[in-house]
Amino acid sequence: MMVNELLKDPMVLREIILDHYEYPRHHHLVEDESYHQAHMASESCIDDIHVQALIKDNIIQDINFEGVACTISTASTSMMTELLIGKTLEEAKEIISNYYAMIDGREYDEEMLNEAISLQGVSKQANRIKCATIGWHGIEQLINESEEDHDSKE
Amino acid sequence: MLDVETIKKDFPMLNGKTMNDKPLVYLDNGATTFKPKQVIETVNHFYNDITSNIHRGDYEIAYKADVAYDHCRETIAKFINCEPKEVVFTSGASASLNMAAYSCGLCKLKKDDVILITEAEHASNVLPWFRVAEKTGAKVEYIPLTQEGRISIENFEAAMDERVRIVAVASVTNVLGYIAPVKQICEIAHKYGAIVVVDGAQSVPHMPTDVKEWDCDLLAFSGHKMIGPSGVGVLYGKYQILQEMEPMMLGGGANSRFDVCGNVLLKEAPFKFEAGTPNIEGVMGLDAAAQYLMNIGMANIAEYEKELHAYMTKELSKLDNVIVYNPNGDSGIVAFNVKDIFSQDAAGYLNSQGVAVRSGNHCAKILVNFLKVSDTIRASLYLYNTKADVDALIEALKTCTIENCIGTFF
Structure with missing residues (x-):
């Protein structure tokens, strides 16, 4: 079975979140x-989490996080770290906007999100959208800060 | 004893509703309560038959609205055993507590005075006092809770001294559901000349309230937690204290006259606190709610909830995967967690099973220090709950595994 086929099986997706x-x-x-x-x-x-990132040469070199959080928040932030480490800021921003599109129930590119598509069901539980995006908003904030720093130095 | 099956028929929300295709089991009465048709019809009567403003109309429907509005003060007076003129209508317990802080606290407090509260208070009985302390230079101090999380007379007496001008405590705390010894607190506080403010949001709807027996100075409670409408509540105050308090809001209805020089003559309490057009239909609905509860009898309700609470605690304690934080709670509130599962995940699973509970820190954020857990699930009962509701909760908890919590997203 192809990886993409596996990601269509709800049992597998559940296991991924867990x-x-x-x-x-x-x-x-x-x-x-x-x-x-x-x-x-x-x-x-x-x-209530802390997200930290090492951004150098326009590339996300490393991301870490820690804190008090529910399943969805922890799993979504963990998946985010795997998806974004090693990406350029432009690539990362595209993945982030695709992820938000999925969580908001809009069109998105499955290929780009890999295991994070296991969280697509969150779009049907509006009260958990914040859980599924808190870590992502964290890295987004860090990317923006890094770009502002960069701009101000130029 | 309560005839719960008959009571349930009065509540449209209990007439066979479902949630996630499961029969709705509502156990979040600490947050808000369902309304009986008597309350709904009263509110509708205002909209359908007598819509008009109060205290200023010269025509028949306005007069009828006036009479209906004023009648509620008498009903509430009976409900908590005070004089009608001691009942101030507000938008809810939070507004009442803010009024206590700004209208009473700001006038009475000076630098180095102490406001005594507990770590179990709801945000609405903490934050206004923080701000008043900041403005006056007074300090907020805490009555230490017992190991179980209660206020004991010993701890209260030890925390009390001449510097304390205001004591603000919940008669029933909203996370642990313990009854505070309000009567003794008032007795001791009054020896020092301190004013006692009681947050009755979680007690007034569930048990008899007698402000004369307590001898408290101010009491706050909400309509929506006692089967009444949202956006209406009460600040009871001893009349002398209400007269001494300065309204935090001025406007139409609060003054008797004023002139261009800025001379203002305020009305007497309670009217000076009710500037602007009030929530007339809310007040009328609150009247119907209080009457409904009094017809059943507050002592009967308290007894019934106590019995149901004992049953819920007993059944919860049989579950290996559940930790209860207040096994000896005095009211219908049970705080618990499913072992190794974050409260919001568990509440999400219960939701998928039709069971409505609250997860989080329940607006009592400083209680975290005491409980040593960041958050809990709270199940809170009311007069229309049954053992069958408790059984539904227990059944759902039996299958509350992390896998099933995640399963709700598929």
């Missing part, structure tokens, strides 16, 4: 001043 929740990737913070950090605390629920 796996990212139980074994979140890059789930630790480093004390390194070259990393930029965003504190993301939801106003409406308890999710």
